[in-house]
Amino acid sequence: MPESATAFAPGHVTAFFSIHREPDPSKMGSQGVGITLTDGVRVRLTPAEDTTVWVNDDPTVIEPVKALLRTLEKAAHVDIQTPLELGAGFGVSGAATLATALAANQVFDLNEMENTLIDLAHREEVKAETGLGDVVAQARGGVPVRLEPGGPDHNLLDGIPASGRVEYLTHGNIDTKAILSGTADQLNRAGDAALSELLAEPKLSTVFEQGRRFATDADLLTEPVARTIDQVQETGGEAMMAMLGQSVIAIDDGLTAAGFDPAVCHISQRSARLQ
Amino acid sequence: MPESATAFAPGHVTAFFSIHREPDPSKMGSQGVGITLTDGVRVRLTPAEDTTVWVNDDPTVIEPVKALLRTLEKAAHVDIQTPLELGAGFGVSGAATLATALAANQVFDLNEMENTLIDLAHREEVKAETGLGDVVAQARGGVPVRLEPGGPDHNLLDGIPASGRVEYLTHGNIDTKAILSGTADQLNRAGDAALSELLAEPKLSTVFEQGRRFATDADLLTEPVARTIDQVQETGGEAMMAMLGQSVIAIDDGLTAAGFDPAVCHISQRSARLQ
Numbered sequence: 001m002p003e004s005a006t007a008f009a010p011g012h013v014t015a016f017f018s019i020h021r022e023p024d025p026s027k028m029g030s031q032g033v034g035i036t037l038t039d040g041v042r043v044r045l046t047p048a049e050d051t052t053v054w055v056n057d058d059p060t061v062i063e064p065v066k067a068l069l070r071t072l073e074k075a076a077h078v079d080i081q082t083p084l085e086l087g088a089g090f091g092v093s094g095a096a097t098l099a100t101a102l103a104a105n106q107v108f109d110l111n112e113m114e115n116t117l118i119d120l121a122h123r124e125e126v127k128a129e130t131g132l133g134d135v136v137a138q139a140r141g142g143v144p145v146r147l148e149p150g151g152p153d154h155n156l157l158d159g160i161p162a163s164g165r166v167e168y169l170t171h172g173n174i175d176t177k178a179i180l181s182g183t184a185d186q187l188n189r190a191g192d193a194a195l196s197e198l199l200a201e202p203k204l205s206t207v208f209e210q211g212r213r214f215a216t217d218a219d220l221l222t223e224p225v226a227r228t229i230d231q232v233q234e235t236g237g238e239a240m241m242a243m244l245g246q247s248v249i250a251i252d253d254g255l256t257a258a259g260f261d262p263a264v265c266h267i268s269q270r271s272a273r274l275q
Numbered sequence: 276m277p278e279s280a281t282a283f284a285p286g287h288v289t290a291f292f293s294i295h296r297e298p299d300p301s302k303m304g305s306q307g308v309g310i311t312l313t314d315g316v317r318v319r320l321t322p323a324e325d326t327t328v329w330v331n332d333d334p335t336v337i338e339p340v341k342a343l344l345r346t347l348e349k350a351a352h353v354d355i356q357t358p359l360e361l362g363a364g365f366g367v368s369g370a371a372t373l374a375t376a377l378a379a380n381q382v383f384d385l386n387e388m389e390n391t392l393i394d395l396a397h398r399e400e401v402k403a404e405t406g407l408g409d410v411v412a413q414a415r416g417g418v419p420v421r422l423e424p425g426g427p428d429h430n431l432l433d434g435i436p437a438s439g440r441v442e443y444l445t446h447g448n449i450d451t452k453a454i455l456s457g458t459a460d461q462l463n464r465a466g467d468a469a470l471s472e473l474l475a476e477p478k479l480s481t482v483f484e485q486g487r488r489f490a491t492d493a494d495l496l497t498e499p500v501a502r503t504i505d506q507v508q509e510t511g512g513e514a515m516m517a518m519l520g521q522s523v524i525a526i527d528d529g530l531t532a533a534g535f536d537p538a539v540c541h542i543s544q545r546s547a548r549l550q
Binding site for chain 2: 102105106111112113114115117141142145152158159160161162163201202203269270271273274275
């Protein structure tokens with residue numbers, strides 16, 4: 001057994017989504033689209049007596065990471081390093097859970113295939129209500145479109161061909177759990193409409209256009225996020241809100257050009273993988 | 276319209292496979308497993324009066340690349356750069372066709388989604404009989420397992436979690452077309468048996484073990500390839516034949532340790548993508 005293993009999963013910013021509830025967490029999930037980021041989550045997993053989870057050198061609660069190790073009946077120290085903020089719409093909990101599954105498979109010689117590990121992570125994320133579609137998107141990379149919801153045995157994924165620089169900044173957190181467990185009628189109508197529009201013209205600018213529309217129609221837009229997006233659009237850029245967080249993401253140098261001081265990364269060309 | 280676009284697709288070395296013939300090229304393909312490589316194919320596509328295909332600065336025939344542009348009713352100069360040898364089992368024709376599809380989508384504003392572009396490339400590769408499973412593997416990255424054959428609308432893919440250094444060298448070419456169009460009974464029996472064994476213990480060492488068994492059982496092993504593999508195994512390494520080519524691939528420094536002077540790259544963590 002190796003002493004420890006390291007895995008990476010990209011960040012994931014959702015543009016729009018609709019919620020699909022099912023009793024089986026492998027079938028439950030969301031439809032929609034998002035952008036995976038080269039800024040992501042690096043997990044170093046070391047077997048231990050008890051499970052501890054640290055993010056950027058501080059003990060932190062990431063429910064689905066702990067639950068995943070409990071499901072596997074293993075205990076480990078999970079050391080997570082990430083430039084992304086938790087709860088701000090970057091899919092950190094999904095990335096941490098998926099990377100933990102990949103690293104645990106290596107360290108504990110589980111000999112599972114990738115779809116099984118993705119499904120394991122997706123189930124824990126859904127059960128913890130920390131996300132519905134991040135894990136399957138992060139396992140794919142690029143700009144994943146979730147045409148059908150759920151884990152790898154049930155979903156249907158496609159992608160928008162795109163590459164390039166993206167910028168982001170954060171105005172604060174949103175309680176994902178409150179939204180994912182609330183009534184979804186208005187949100188789902190907005191998400192379904194946005195997906196139809198995207199499929200009619202599948203390109204990156206449509207992702208942003210429909211992301212902005214969704215944020216308004218689903219009533220998720222907050223004041224500081226709206227102001228920032230407006231400023232980017234007025235400077236000729238392309239920006240949208242990260243679901244679910246008070247964060248803004250822009251193509252190229254959209255935020256910089258509008259006078260902000262954002263973090264900079266790229267659309268991820270890689271999926272979650274062992275390192 | 277941008278003047279030109281560049282796309283990359285990883286190389287792909289097949290360990291073992293079985294052939295599934297169907298009248299519809301989107302359904303036709305192979306089951307099996309392979310390893311995608313960071314050494315791959317970079318395509319720069321520029322619209323032109325007539326289609327020309329150059330590989331490493333020489334005019335070269337890659338049938339499915341030309342056929343793809345014909346299907347799209349477009350003409351372009353396709354400039355391909357690759358460290359991999361054509362016809363030696365590295366999936367160069369599949370990678371070139373897939374990267375051409377991604378670049379053409381960008382240059383000609385086709386607004387197609389990734390699965391459509393993968394299917395287009397897969398169909399041309401199958402029709403040209405230059406490959407059966409490379410394109411869908413190269414569109415995924417990692418160590419893809421083709422559980423069901425065909426393009427993205429019909430196949431079922433999984434993966435062996437793996438990363439790390441690989442080495443390869445080439446003793447010459449094999450005529451892919453002659454094998455893919457020949458009788459497949461013995462080959463398919465060997466391929467099906469190897470896949471069953473892999474699924475019973477899905478890890479990288481099983482890929483190599485079953486790859487070696489397949490090469491013998493399908494009667495594809497050539498003398499120089501067999502000798503090279505034996506030398507790596509005798510030095511404690513792990514090597515197999517690249518299907519279909521007279522090439523040998525080894526984990527880590529297997530070929531170097533056995534006294535060879537191989538090319539060195541890594542298991543690709545990225546799928547085929549626009550650049």
